[in-house]
Amino acid sequence: MRLSPLALLVVACVGPALAQNPSFSDSVAIFEAAGYKPQGARWVRCEEDPPTAAYSPGSIELQDLNGDGTREAWVRESSSFCYGAAGEHVTLLRRDGDKWVVLIESAGVALPHATKHDGWPDIEVGGPTESAMYRWNGTAYGR
Template sequence: MHGSAAILAIAMAGAILPSSASAQEPAIDRADRVAIFKAAGAVQRDGRWVICVDDPATSGAVIEQVRDLNGDGRPEAVVVEDGSFCHGAAGTGYTLLGRQPDASWKVIDFNSGVPEFLDTVGEGGWPDISVGGPGFCFPVLRWNGSAYVPDRHEYEGRRCDPE
């Protein structure tokens, strides 16, 4: 498979779509959209939001999902951006933001790779995050009450050794 057929196959498999697929973004109002991008550190360039401003080839950032991940009644947002300039071999990175009681947005975690929210949880009901990328043994991060920290490595739900 090559070109657009490969992208379609990846998209249908549930992978993160490039930001050119912004029609896939969840429905949120314009004020929240702007606040999320600004809190993620994005700036507008050529009509798109960009986090990695030094990457001349990025197609920009996209809000991949907005939902309550930890059960506190407030939504979290996941912003993704493509590009190997800032994200290396993973070719994508994410910023996880949480809506605060005052309605502002705050960065909870950011990393290079593809975030997958698991059924296992850390402090406060925050889901563990498997950070996908090249290879077959991915780091899993767990919320410790103040930050996402390395917890283990897994592949297809089974622990593994990255060595």
């Protein structure tokens, strides 16, 4: 299954509208849980060698995916050098007490669908050549 051009457009248009700024301490905890390292004023998961103009360091967007009033965190980094044709790496995290836990981690653009399992949306992650559908099984996302 591939993400259609329309799906990619929806992600590009809707994604920024979801952006909300977490606190500084939450940002640090989210980036560290997602496997990012601080590099100056930015957070990096994959270091390009050599750096390209298309690289975008880690960014965080908060969104309440399951409607429980607690926002989950999307962490994204863009790099065709690191992630090939998909061009992006996405990590979805959820707060569990005082720590952040990874729910999904994959190369590709993430697109939540309207279909849900136990209140959590199905999430398609992919790029121009392939994609995978993640579904909530009651305790975790699986393919």
